[in-house]
Amino acid sequence: MDSVTRNDQKKPHVVFIPFPAQSHIKCMLKLAELLHHKGIHVTFINTRSNHKKLVESGGTPWLDDDSPGFVFKTVSDGPSSGAAEDGVEPVTPTMEEVWMHLANNFFDSFLDLVSGLKTPVTCIICDAFMTYTNTITAAEKLKIPIILFWTMAACGFMGFYQAKVLTDKGLLPLKDESYLTNGFLEMEIDWIPGMEGYRLKDLPEHMLATKMDDPGFKYLLKTAEAAHNVSYMIIHTFEELEARLVNEIKTIFPNVYTVGPLQLLLNQIKEKENKRTSLGCYSLWREEPECIQWLESKEPSSVVYVNFGSLAVMSLEDLIEFGWGLVNSGHEFLWIIRTDLVKGEPVVLPQELEEEMGKRGFIAKWCPQEDVLSQPSVGGFLTHGGWNSIIESLSVGLPMICWPYYGDQRTNCRQMCKKWEVGMEIGKNVKRDEVEKLVRLLMDGSEGKRMKEKATQWKKMAEMATSSNGSSSLDIEKLANLIINFS
Structure with missing residues (x-):
């Protein structure tokens, strides 16, 4: 029986607990939307600061009167994150401050929040990097099943x-x-x-x-060990991409669901139900549609898209080296330069470089990435190697250049270059000559052509995985039915 039509006295109700960062929230919102389409009630928990950003950026345009049973709740991310007082806006806490505050306060806040919900919670889907806040203990105390969601590749x-x-x-x-x-x-x-x-x-x-x-080591060790304290695990990958690795993980953790690429699964809903689904939203920052208009005016496969994600930072020197490398490559480029991309100082470029970038490039602070990647004029992606960026690039068959910053990005970069054969790595110490050389190879060289062909193959595999009988579609249905059976 399909999960949408099952009628139960106790309606399935999932509480989502994301790690409070852009990429994690985006990934978990997509899964939440998919399960909501399966008839499952969703409560999504954000920190106050992040929810304020999400609403102000227009990051939830898909959530309207046609989405009953999907609600947001918030928890504090610090004493200064509440409402404005006496006309003074609250200060947005740093990631480190949020991390510490949640470590000390999330457990009690979560128990209070769940006890105040009108609909009984039947399942918790928790970002695996939030277990440090004692979410598994909370689930045990509440006697609610918990599923860990790794918003990354199996290799990550x-x-x-x-x-x-x-x-x-x-x-x-x-x-x-x-x-x-x-x-x-x-x-x-x-x-x-x-x-x-x-x-x-x-x-x-x-x-x-x-x-x-x-x-840092203690945190990662405890996060890894926590995987053994739950019965179910979700990974944002597709089996065809990492078949041997997924099979290996299943020998250690038998109840594993691979559910990617999530956006392609959402697109399947759009095609089947003729309903509007989101594309390029869920953002904590305002996206600039002007960059899409600029891309639409360019020749096919002529533009390099450059985006180092939501958290990566670099020195001003590195930024300048990237800039000159892009300019000297001779290719046009769309470059996302966040206001906080340069660590500890404002982004101030030399006048000559700024002028040259203005001739060939379009600079934006943030953009609807999946819309950008799907533009015919985009021929390659210079990325930090975050998993959302990689799986979104694979979904449209684009080759990449990777400059890994931290976390799973090193692992992702190794796999995309050596295993999936869709990328090239830039050295940690950025040099304009290397940037220029790799961009030319990506856009013009035989290496870029070979990577493009390989990326196109992975695109077809991703589409197969998210088709009606594909591995990810079947796992989403299994996951939805598991949650319904909890109720």
């Missing part, structure tokens, strides 16, 4: 999971800081099918600590 999950594996093997934490430079990090991790050639240096950087009580 397995990379983080190595915090536990390598600690058990005695390889982490590192013996001392000399191990960071003596070649030890070149050691290959040879026990993961589907991640051949993966090295210690491809791990998230906080795992390469030298002390067991290092805060």
Whole structure:
């Protein structure tokens, strides 16, 4: 029986708990929308500051009178995140302040929030990186089933999971800081099918600590260990992309649902039900539609799209090197330069570079990324390697250049370059000559053509996975039915 038509006295009701960052919220909102289309009631929890941003940016245009049973609730992300008082706007807390505040306060706030909901909660879907706030303990106290959602690739999950594996093997934490430079990090991790050639240096950087009580290392270790404390896991990938790795994960965690690419699944709903679904929204920042108009005026496959995501920062020197590399490549480019992209100082470019960029480039602060990637004029993507960006690029068959910043981006970059064969990596120390060379290869060279052909193959695989009988479509239906059976 289809999950939409099942009539139960106790309506299935899922509470979503995202990690409070743009990419995590976007991914979880898409899954929430999909399950809502299956007839499941959704309560989505944001921090106050992020929900304010989401509403002000127009990040939920799809949520209107046609979406009953989908509500947002908020929790505090710090003492200064509430409403304005005496005409003074509250200060938006930093990510570090939010992280600490939630560690100390989320558990009690969550219990109070759930107790105040009119519809009983029958399931919790929690971002795997929010388990540090004791969400699993809360679920046990409330006697509500909990599912962990890894808003990343299977390789990204397995990379983080190595915090536990390598600690058990005695390889982490590192013996001392000399191990960071003596070649030890070149050691290959040879026990993961589907991640051949993966090295210690491809791990998230906080795992390469030298002390067991290092805060970042402790956080990642506890996050990895928490995966064993739940019965169900969701990963934002599709089996065809990471078949051997997904099978390996299922030998450790038997109840795994692969549900990507989520946007393609939403597109399936649009086609079947002839309803409007979102594309390029769920944003915490206002998206600038002018960049789409600019792209529409350009020749097919002529523009390089450049976006380093919502959290990556760089030095002004690196920004200038990227700028000159793009200008010298001879290609037009759309570059998203956030106001906080340069660490600790405003983005002030040399006048000559600014003038040259104005001739060939369009600069925006934020954009509807999936709309941009689907424009015929876009021929390649220079990215930080965040998973949302990669899976969105694969969904439209675009090759990439990757400059990984942190977290799973190192792992993603390794896989996209070596395993999926759709990308090239830029060195950590940015040089304009290297940027120019790689952009030319991406847009004009035989290497770029080969990567484009490979990316087109993955696009077809993604479309197959999200077709009516595809692996991701079937897993979404299984997930929806699991949740309904909880009620």
